[in-house]
Amino acid sequence: QIQLLQSGPEVKRPGASVKVSCKTSGFPFSNYGISWVRQAPGQGLEWMGWISAYNGDTDYIQKFQGRVTMTTDTSTNTVYMELRSLRPDDTATYYCARGAWEFQMPTTFDYWGQGVLVTVSS
Amino acid sequence: DIQVTQSPSSLSASVGDRVTITCQASQDISNHLNWYQQKPGKAPKLLIYDASDLEAGVPSRFSGSGSGTDFTLTISSLQPEDLATYYCQVYDNLLSLTFGGGTKLEI
Numbered sequence: 001q002i003q004l005l006q007s008g009p010e011v012k013r014p015g016a017s018v019k020v021s022c023k024t025s026g027f028p029f030s031n032y033g034i035s036w037v038r039q040a041p042g043q044g045l046e047w048m049g050w051i052s053a054y055n056g057d058t059d060y061i062q063k064f065q066g067r068v069t070m071t072t073d074t075s076t077n078t079v080y081m082e083l084r085s086l087r088p089d090d091t092a093t094y095y096c097a098r099g100a101w102e103f104q105m106p107t108t109f110d111y112w113g114q115g116v117l118v119t120v121s122s
Numbered sequence: 123d124i125q126v127t128q129s130p131s132s133l134s135a136s137v138g139d140r141v142t143i144t145c146q147a148s149q150d151i152s153n154h155l156n157w158y159q160q161k162p163g164k165a166p167k168l169l170i171y172d173a174s175d176l177e178a179g180v181p182s183r184f185s186g187s188g189s190g191t192d193f194t195l196t197i198s199s200l201q202p203e204d205l206a207t208y209y210c211q212v213y214d215n216l217l218s219l220t221f222g223g224g225t226k227l228e229i
Contacts, residue, residue: 037166037221045158045166045209045221059217095165107213108156110177112165 002026004096004113011119012086019082020116022096029077030054033099033106036070036081038092039115046092050099050106051079059105086120093117124148124214128222135229141197143225145210150190154213157186157195160224161206169208170195205229 007021022034035050049060051070058070069082079096093115099106125148135141145155153173158166168177170186173193183198197204210222 035219044224045160045211047211047219047221097166100168100171105217107154107217107219108168108171109158109166109211110168112167115165 002098002111004098004111006094006096006113006116009117009119011121014087014120014122016086016120017082017084018086018118019080020094020118022079022081022113024077024079024098027098028102029072030074031102033104034070034072034079035097035099035106035109036068037095037097037109039095040089040092043092048081052105053079054103083118086118088120088122091118091120123218124151124212124220126210126212126220126222128210128225130225131223132226132228135200135227137200137202137229139200141200141204141227143195143208143210143227145188145193145195145212145222147191147193147212149214151212151214153189155186155188155193156211157184158209158211159204159206160209166209200229202229 003025005023010018033052036048051058053072071080095115096113097109098111100108100110127146155173157170160166174186185196187194208225213219
């Protein structure tokens with residue numbers, strides 16, 4: 001069955017970087033795009049951007065440009081999201097989510113990872 | 123960038139009630155709107171895509187309607203397991219994507 005399994009919780013100091021992983025299975029990885037969505041405690045959902053697993057193209061929202069990098073490892077069907085220069089307001093649960101249709105930008109998310117809580121605190 | 127206004131932000135209803143949640147986009151987005159359900163401590167789950175198409179496995183009491191700028195999610199007969207926060211999510215032709223602020227549904 002389709003699964004997106006994310007890495008464990010992280011605690012980071014302000015200014016540090018975090019890299020979270022999203023290991024996928026159950027579908028042809030290279031045919032899909034994967035997005036990252038974050039959710040601050042008690043708040044709504046915020047789309048961060050996406051990466052194409054078929055050609056590595058990325059698109060990040062302006063808010064995160066220069067601070068975020070999304071990558072893939074096609075040998076392990078894993079997607080990574082690195083966020084740098086962390087601030088306390090980056091404290092959130094970070095989700096990976098699969099685009100619903102092959103070979104398209106993920107505009108609809110049909111499968112989600114379980115989420116990773118990243119806490120930024122001094 | 124596209125903006126979306128979701129209302130109400132919270133809603134209290136009883137089992138068996140008909141519940142309606144709305145989203146209004148800042149520009150014409152055709153049918154480029156999806157609805158998600160998020161239960162406490164869980165990842166969001168896709169309910170409705172392309173404004174009115176029911177995702178496989180989702181109960182038929184959930185339905186979506188609308189096009190252009192105004193959209194509605196309806197739960198025809200509320201069940202206890204529908205306790206959740208509901209989000210709309212829109213995207214435009216420039217592939218700008220955003221979520222509504224959410225509707226917390228209490229039963």
